[in-house]
């Protein structure tokens with residue numbers, strides 16, 4: 001069946017709006033799920049069902065005793081955790097953060113519901129953040145762009161997933177200063193599969209070296225910065241994200257990604273300052289949003305166009321391919 005490019009683009013755009021609505025859930029819930037996992041793991045490792053004293057003596061000097069009451073407190077905490085209702089991407093159903101009003105299906109239609117409700121909760125009229133429809137619109141736009149450029153093909157689907165995962169990492173890191181592994185690793189693996197299958201247009205060797213040098217370069221900067229200043233400027237999530245971007249775009253793009261991400265950082269910094277938001281943030285902005293932003297710019301402009309913008313950022317291009 002012959003379906004026009006315009007139809008494919010519109011179809012992907014609508015699909016992107018719906019996926020964008022789901023990404024809003026991902027952006028809000030993945031950090032909460034991650035925090036819960038950390039607590040559950042910590043408690044499980046301290047419970048009396050484990051041999052905590054011998055674990056303690058293996059980890060530290062035998063004279064260093066485990067503080068009294070640790071296991072009893074962990075047992076108590078485990079009971080509290082067990083009593084919690086399930087929390088994942090599907091459960092519980094979405095509710096208004098202010099009044100607990102359960103969001104009905106017709107209040108959850110991407111962009112349209114926000115417009116129909118004039119950006120307010122249907123029950124308590126508390127303002128809903130403009131970010132929700134914006135994430136939907138951006139994801140819809142990215143999906144439409146990928147379908148326009150690649151058609152509804154494995155390449156188009158992969159690059160759309162690349163865009164969706166970067167939108168999540170951008171906002172999660174902006175909100176929490178964390179880049180969850182549960183999104184970084186799928187991004188990395190998908191890019192490797194795409195390179196191996198020839199769907200991303202990057203050779204497998206360039207993708208692998210992109211991961212290696214992407215990770216290593218920030219790892220070196222991190223440790224050099226820590227040696228000199230005694231402070232930690234980034235986190236391991238940043239290394240993994242640059243490794244993933246190296247996989248998707250190829251090792252020869254790493255310098256360009258760093259340059260574009262500095263530009264993204266400058267734009268975000270100036271925007272926040274103008275909006276008067278920076279003064280209220282006691283935590284510095286993480287590096288992850290800049291990296292994710294650079295990946296999104298490369299996706300939207302097209303990697304080849306980025307090469308034309310800043311040709312000097314590709315000194316090793318011929319060596320790596």
Ligand SMILES: [Zn+2]
Nearest residue numbers: 096099121124
């Ligand atoms: Zn409400």
